[in-house]
Amino acid sequence: MSTHLSRRGFMGAAGIAGLTAASLSTLSACGSGAAVSKGGAKASAKLKLPTYVAAQTAPADLAGNAAGLDATYLRYPKALTKSVAKAPGDGSRITALTETFTTPAPPQARNAYWQELNKRLGATFDMTIVVDQGVDAYLTKFNAMMAGGDIPDLVWFPPNQGIQRVPELLDAKFHDLTPYLSGDAVKAYPNLANLPTSAWKTAVVNGKIRGVTVAYGSMGQVYVVNEDFWKPVGGAEFSSAEDFLAKGKELADPKRNKYVLEPAYVNHIGQFGQWFGAPSGWRLEGGKLTHMYETEEYQEAVAFAVKVAKAGLFWPDPNLSTTMEKMSQGSLGAYVQSFPSFLVDAKTYDFPFGVIVPFAAESGAKPRYSMGYGSVGYTAINKKADEKRVKMLLGVMDYLASPFGTEERLFLDNGIEGTHYTRTSKGDVKLTPKGNSEAVTTAMPLAFLAAGPEYIYLPGQPELAGKIHRWQQELLKISQTNPTSGHFSDTSTSKSPSLTTAMSDCLLDIIAGRKPLSAYKEQLRKWRSGGGDKMRAEFEASLAGQ
8 A cells, every 4th residue: 555546645644635515515415414423432442343253374584473474485385275155145236435555457348357256156246447647536536436426335544645524434434334333243245354453443433343454564665776776886775865965966867767766745744754663643642742744853754855856856747647667767766665566566567676675865964664454445335235235245355355375365466377378387376467457457446445464475586575674674673653553533533634635735746846845834833723632531541541
């Protein structure tokens, strides 16, 4: 899930704009009269999250664990289970808004995978798929649909693309799913009950379950490299930040259109911050919180990013939309990716993948690896749906959340045997060209509506799968989590998107040379007075059990 969703928009919240004036006006006039409810933090703390019931599927070759290590399958399991008894749809047309971060899927009329999906769901599943282009494409489409009243049955709410006034919007336009999913009620949808409890926390707003959590791996963003690119300097291993900079300068070759880093500046600052030892979101010491923006480590990372930019390591076009192609060609050396999307990349592209495990930026620094939240937003249901339709739509998302080792997941990931994939002599799944053009490209936007728990399986690449499992173990040794995860702040709910956007915009300006490095301090002051300090107080109270 970097977030140039293009990974860039999703992961780094870069270049995000706020709601348009028109959409805000429409929202205000939607008739709910809703406002950000007071006391939402306390209500959320009292909410009974969906009961977790593990699905019984094939055992992994390399076990996962609750710390975030993903179960890894070196070969496709032979004995699959069936997790959905019958097609969940009622024959009607179902509409959905989602996004993709890879090549757009072929239209439904020319897409055998999509047509088969309709049969298996028992519905005509019409997705509006926004193609990430390194700008705020999803936010723009989302806002237009909300403003125009053309709201699909299912709408993906991403976690950090700048959607504002979310509580009011949810109250006005979308169902409260608490009665359908809280506690044991979720057991009516076994695949949803199999989703990690931690993932559901991000679907809770003001004490209500506002959507089906979109499960995602617990690992955070990762620095992915083309190992061949780094061979001339002995590989992608570094003794310090300055060593990284020196090797990058040696490899950058603008005359040959060869650069070291994709232009997702904010994501790179996040990676540099881990080298300097910056916290994940907040640092908790003695009951007091310090936001990463306020830490010396993060500010050192910003300053280092300026040096990297001045050295010409970033790709010069800040809206580059062909990062993966450039990586495959050896024209780029590294990019930042969410771990789950990294697994998709490893299946899709053919170059020697590697990762940069965070290292000490300087003597005395304590490198850390920031874990993710285990989800990537949630999918809400249009309030116009009656109770029967809500249950049907939840059944559809239950299908889409089928776990690995089930017949449903085999189809969702790979399509139709003989058309989209074949089996090798060892039983591995091998995508055909049609599978790559239809199954992969259609499965990604589906996965942003609902998904099963993360796993690692790379068809025909057991060695790489094993490597990734080992890299995860190395990253977990220095892992850190946001101490406010699972705690609630009303101000964070209402203010974080706009405050984060403003800070990200400032960082983009600094790295691009439009503002001096000194502008950071002024923006930080605005972040604190605009809500950062209030968030801190509310989170501290929540952590203290008040």
